Amino acid sequence: MGGERELVMFSAIVAGGLIISAQNLIALAFGLPMWIVCIYFLRVMAKADPYMSKVYSRQLSYQSYYGARSTPFVRS
Secondary structure, three states, X not given: OOOOHHXXXXXXXXXXXXXXXXXXXXXXXHHHHHHHHHHHHHHHHHXXXXXXXXXXXXXXXXXXXXXXXXXXXOOO
């Protein structure tokens, strides 16, 4: 589909779950365009960086500031 596999499958599951759980034309009219828009943005994201979601989730675990240290043995 052009995007990261996990995100494409997750968006399909969410859109499909919405459509199947509601079982009416309004849900279909909302779920199908929602999935198409998600696929478009996932393709754009994958074109910029194929591992962007993994990089983003990893950078969330980093601190916002690391103080300057000359050696690992500096006393704080």
